[in-house]
Each structure stands twice: as C-alpha cells, then as structure tokens.
Amino acid sequence: MPLILAGTPLGDRSDASPRLAEALRTADVIAAEDTRRLRALATALDVAPVAKVVSFYEDVESARLPRLLETVRDGDTVVLVTDAGMPSVSDPGFRLVAACAAEDLPVSCVPGPSAVTTALALSGLAPDRFCFDGFAPRKPGERTRWFAELAEEKRTTVFFESPHRLASLLADAAEQLGADRRAAVCRELTKTYEQVRRGTLGELAEWAADGVRGEITVVLAGAAPRDVSVADLVGDVTRRVEAGERLKSVAAEVAKETGVSKKELYDAVVAARAD
Numbered sequence: 001m002p003l004i005l006a007g008t009p010l011g012d013r014s015d016a017s018p019r020l021a022e023a024l025r026t027a028d029v030i031a032a033e034d035t036r037r038l039r040a041l042a043t044a045l046d047v048a049p050v051a052k053v054v055s056f057y058e059d060v061e062s063a064r065l066p067r068l069l070e071t072v073r074d075g076d077t078v079v080l081v082t083d084a085g086m087p088s089v090s091d092p093g094f095r096l097v098a099a100c101a102a103e104d105l106p107v108s109c110v111p112g113p114s115a116v117t118t119a120l121a122l123s124g125l126a127p128d129r130f131c132f133d134g135f136a137p138r139k140p141g142e143r144t145r146w147f148a149e150l151a152e153e154k155r156t157t158v159f160f161e162s163p164h165r166l167a168s169l170l171a172d173a174a175e176q177l178g179a180d181r182r183a184a185v186c187r188e189l190t191k192t193y194e195q196v197r198r199g200t201l202g203e204l205a206e207w208a209a210d211g212v213r214g215e216i217t218v219v220l221a222g223a224a225p226r227d228v229s230v231a232d233l234v235g236d237v238t239r240r241v242e243a244g245e246r247l248k249s250v251a252a253e254v255a256k257e258t259g260v261s262k263k264e265l266y267d268a269v270v271a272a273r274a275d
Contacts, residue, residue, distance in 0.1 A: 001028070001077035003068075003100050005087045007112015010215075011191030013044045019110045021045045028076035031056035031068055033083050033092055041081075056080065061092045068096060072105050084215075086114050090134050090160060115189055115217045116158050122196045123156075123184035123219035130156040136169055136218075143169075147176040154222040154257075161216045170205035173220070177201060182221040188214040230264045237269050 006023050009015040024030065024042055030051045032038035042049055056064050071078050080087045080096065087093035100107050116132050136159050137143040150157060161169055166185070173183070179202030187195040193214065197207060233254055241247045247269060255262035 001072075001075055002106035002108045003072050003096065004077060004079045004108045004110060005093060005097070006079050006081045006110040007086045007114065008041060008081050008084055010084045010113045010115055010118065010189050011194075013041065015113050015190060016041070016045055017110065017112060020112060021047050023079045023110050024049050024051075024081075026077070027051040027079040029054065029068065029071050029078045031064065031078060031080045031096075033057045033081065033087075037083055038081060051079070056092050058092055061095060065096055065099060069099050069103075069105075072100055073103070084113075084115070086112060089114065089116065089132075113190065115160070115186075115215070118189050119184070119186040119196075119217035119219050120156065120158055122186055122189075124198055125156050125182065125184060125219055125221045127156065129154075129222075130158060133157055133159040135160045135162075136165070138165070143172065144176070147173065150220065150223075151177055152223055154225070156222050157220045159218055159220070161218055163212050163214060163216055166212050166216055166218075167205070167208040169218075170201060170208050174201035174205045177220075179205075181223075184219045185212070186217040186219065187212060189217065191215075225259060228258050228260065230260050230268050233258060233260065233265060234268050234272050237265065238272060241269070241273075 004023055006020050008020065024045070024047045027049065028051055030038065030049060030053045032053060033056060035053055035055050038053065054064060068078055080093050082091035082093065085091065088097055097107055120127050120130055131153070137146050179200060181201050182199070183201055183204055184196060184198045185204055185208070187197070197204060237247070237250050237254055240250045247266065251266040251269065252262050255265050
C-alpha cells in the first residue's frame, strides 16, 4: 500500500472530499503536522481513525522519516496531512516523497484545496503562466536579491508571507519593483473573514501599513515586456554565441522573449560578427 498525500481544507471544512474522509478512516498510520488539528478535522468529518497517529512537523520531519519509510516498505498505508492545503507545498512532506520515489515505493495523492491556485484564480491577474515561490525571504539581503529576480520575471508569481511582515514586504516591493506594478493580497482564504485586496503595489503597501491579520497569499503580476530593438539585443546574443551557444537557437529564444524579428536579429548578429 502507498504513501498518500492528502489535501486538507484551507479553512472551511466542508471543502473536504469524501476521499479524504475515507483515507483517514482506513489508514494504518497518519502522519500529521498538528495532531490536534487532525483530530478536530476527523471529528468534523465524523471519522474515527483507527490508525496510529504520529506528529510530522518541520522540526521532527527528518527524525520521523526512516520509520515512516519502513512502514510503507512493509505494505502499510501512511496518510500524510498538514494543517491546511497540500502536503509538501511549503509544508512537510517533500523529503518523505523523495525518499519513497528513490526506492520506487508507491506514492498517491488525494487532491484537495491549495492556497496557491485559489489565490491565483481570485487575483484577477494572468493565470496562464505562473510560478510559486514559497515564502518570501526574511533577511534583507536575500529579499533584495529576490526582488531583483522578480523585476524581470514575466510570469505571475504567487508566494506566502506572514501577516506581521506583509507591510514591510509590500513597501519594499513598491520601491524596488515599481509602485504601479499590480498585485493581489489574499487573506484568510475560504474562511469567514476571507478578503482579496487588488491594486498596485503602492496602493497595497498603503493599505497594509496599519497591519493585516490572518494567513496571507500574495499574487504579483509579471513584469511588463521591455520595449527593445534589434540593435539593443545584438551584444547579448553575440556574447552567448561566443560562449559556445548556437546562434540560430539563441536568436530564436531571444526573439520569442522580446518580440523582435528572429531573422532581423540573426542577420544583425552575423553582420556585427563579420565587422
């Protein structure tokens, strides 16, 4: 039998699926990020687990892993649940999944709510291409480098932040990414006081300055395409070709990213190299 990653409700317990209730009812072992929350969830679902329940939070994840891995090897079913959402997505679980995969042990999933896709859908920002970046960096130096990457990121970015750091993060973002860049702050998703605040980074920083409570997910619009010409790109393409990349491939990639003509860019680089 497999390791089962079981998605749990973000807040509204009526979002729980019948498969989640069945997984909790029939598991041999339940590894829970918070055993008290697990028991409250089981009660709400009218489930009386017969499984052995073990805690599986960040500080004990490495220590608990060998025994849980052995349990899966022995053919027993281990159900992994976290406080809310999908295990392993900025929550405990990744190491256990990787260990099972390395031994070709079965891993299954009971799909469930995710703050990432819920916030993305509610944000009003482009959902066709997006990336998830976990929790925003805490240290100033790491945060500055992170913002430098986001400055050129064309995909919509979703990330988590704690409520007491949100105001400073939005203020820094407005300063480093531009106050006009659009974003959305999603607070307490699926809960009684759910709130989605949309606007520019400048507007959101002003709104958050007085303090915000609850679980926070931020959705940031991708960077606007730069208005560049073929001449602006010749130097960058030439350097990549001189470093060993194929001109045809680099010209196609850069043209696609910037919207310039691939043929014009290719010809311009050939002419520049000939000179």
